[in-house]
Amino acid sequence: MSDQWILVDGYSAMxxxxxxxxxxxxxxxxxxxxxxxxxxLRQFADHSGRRVTVVFDGYxxxxxxxxxxxxxxxxxxxxxxxxxxxxxxxxxxxxAENGRRIQVVTSDNVERRTVEAMGAESISAELFEAxxxxxxxxxxxxxxxxxxxRATGTIREHWARKTDRTRGG
Numbered sequence: 470m471s472d473q474w475i476l477v478d479g480y481s482a483m484x485x486x487x488x489x490x491x492x493x494x495x496x497x498x499x500x501x502x503x504x505x506x507x508x509x510l511r512q513f514a515d516h517s518g519r520r521v522t523v524v525f526d527g528y529x530x531x532x533x534x535x536x537x538x539x540x541x542x543x544x545x546x547x548x549x550x551x552x553x554x555x556x557x558x559x560x561x562x563x564x565a566e567n568g569r570r571i572q573v574v575t576s577d578n579v580e581r582r583t584v585e586a587m588g589a590e591s592i593s594a595e596l597f598e599a600x601x602x603x604x605x606x607x608x609x610x611x612x613x614x615x616x617x618x619r620a621t622g623t624i625r626e627h628w629a630r631k632t633d634r635t636r637g638g
Contacts, residue, residue, distance in 0.1 A: 478575035485594035514542040587626040
């Protein structure tokens with residue numbers, strides 16, 4: 470597993486990613502869009518071996534946001550009431566033992582400069598989306614390749630057994 474930690478500003482990603490600009494995505498509830506983002510980030514984390522934390526703004530919530538089911542491979546955090554995701558991300562970067570191993574994903578240029586000044590790397594949500602989509606294409610290709618190999622192996626084994634039986638073996 471990689472020791473790089475990716476902190477994603479959840480709403481920045483949701484507002485920037487093309488997959489959330491579609492009619493289908495726009496018809497989803499906010500909770501469903503958050504769950505979709507977490508699902509995609511979990512697949513990315515599984516494939517890349519990187520630790521991923523997604524931080525959502527909780528500052529405007531009168532009540533705690535809906536319960537988020539634990540998602541293996543991706544930590545989901547809502548900022549405390551009165552705090553923004555940016556505040557939470559900055560605190561996490563400041564408290565980290567090695568900020569150089571942190572990559573913050575946000576399209577907020579001021580936030581990017583702030584975390585970079587603290588020693589972390591940053592990437593825009595749009596560029597990170599391209600990285601995630603590329604990793605997911607690689608993963609899908611690996612799954613297809615593995616499935617084809619298993620299917621082919623099964624057919625070969627079937628014919629080998631059938632041939633052995635016809636030869637009396």
